[in-house]
Amino acid sequence: MKEIIIPWPAKWRKKTKLLTKHLTYSGKDFIISMSLYLLATILCLILRRFDTENDTSYVAMIFLLDVFLTALLTDGYLFSVLMAIFGMLSVDYVFTEPYWNISFTLAGFPLTFLVMMFIAIATAVITSRGKRVEELTREANEEKIHANLLRAVSHDIRTPLTGIVGATNVLMEQENTLTTEQRHELLCNANEEAQWLIGIVENLLSVTRIGAGETKINKTSELAEEVIEGAVAKFSRRYPDIQVEVTLLPEPLLVPMDPLLMTQVLNNLLENAAIHGKSTSCIKIILEKAENRCCFVVEDDGEGIPSEEVATLFNGRIKHTSQGDMKRNMGIGLSVCHAVVQAHNGRIWAENTGSGARFTVELPLQEGENA
């Protein structure tokens, strides 16, 4: 369809376009406004029975409320404006003397009518605009979350990159003065940093798989043990010195989940235990089942979680402390865990056991709990 060009100045045309953009029609909105209109009419007819003074101002008030409700419940302001016009006309036609007649003869009535009409339309427009502002705020919030995530990521990426660039620079520039051990050490460092970057990229990929919160994740029935297996295999390749003990249930357990995302979650928790537990030598993964939920428990024998962090561990905020090893901050890892588990309608929490930290991921076993 060709766009209708209104022969107005460009500045106005833009405004008209903005106006017409909000004049959207939908069947649902039509039904909503019709029923509101009928309700108001019935209410007024009932009230008129008790009306002895022949005072009709309540009628206008009720229709004003009607306009307000229409503006709240429908999209755009087409219906609320229509409601304002029809409402006021019916005030005149049905509920004021002479009944069942359009008449502006009553003293002072044209003015009242016009003012009422104006207020109704203004209400309609303002309410719809308020709704639009809400929407904009929500969008802005989402963007803020994205921006925060990007900031956290570029921070997490920059540190290992500096290490890699530095190490390789030294290797290139001082090839002859370095001892074999030094060279080996630099190469090991660079490799380690690169591995770390891979981890970050994998977490970012997981985020793209979850989507922007609207698209549902793709759940399939997966064996819990296979997801654990995947995570453990990957973890053991990187940390061969740390022992992982897996305790399963006697019966195989099928859980509706996105297997790659859950592998990532468990892998993050394992790496977290290895890095933040500091003295971790053994990690236990225990699978538990209770009624219609199952739990993946990851328990380590490390130093545990600093008590002030237990509560805020999963909100993904980068701690802006100047000391300490910033790179080892698992900001992204744990917030990805949180996001994935939430997308599965599950829960994740952390606690100290006295001899280390324990992370629990709880997932529903029935698909039906998605609502």
Place this chain on the structure above:
Amino acid sequence: MKIKDKVLIVEDEQSISNFISMVLTANGYDTMIVRGGEEALTMISSHCPDLIVLDLGLPDMDGIEVLKSVRKWSNLPIVVVSARTHERDKVEALDYGADDYLVKPFGTSELLARIRTAIRHTRTALSNSQIAQSGKFTTGDLTIDYDKHQVLICGENAKLTVNEYKIVALLGKYSGKVLTYDFIIRELWGPKAKTDNQILRVNMANIRRKIEKNPGTPEYIFTEVGVGYRMREGD
């Protein structure tokens, strides 16, 4: 003079093709590098390499097209390396006849292991020379006796059901290679079988409870999450 296996590396990123080439040369392979799909196809028909390492993201065509076009006339082993991580992409490449699929970034030892497996499989008629000679497949404490239709763990019969045995036997035949869920289902239950892989999963869980010490950290049959299963290499 020892005749070396010739590997064609199809990869447009120089840093990657360089390092693959170096690793392979150091491990006794001859290598050739091409950067595009068209070039790869001419090289394959003129030089007949023993194996192709194929990147999917080529500048002139999708690597999958190269794969399809080679599979029309040749069985030569192809190991796909790709930055595409979705399980859908892996399954697609494997279904079109790739022998293996490595997701970038990968380690050198992993690459070498996959290349060795792929070359070995194409060379022996029954996919596994060990089976052809002795009727048995052995890896660690696991033995599959193809003549007696039995799976033994430390010499003891693992008492698998018929379907469980069939799955293990199939994986043993292609040991070291990942078999997709669909492939296993087709081989076991025929082409008309439902592609619902739930039954396969439950069978696998039961198999693991019979042959693995701890099914959570299996030693013999590994899961490729979202793709399929892989049996450990034979001894």
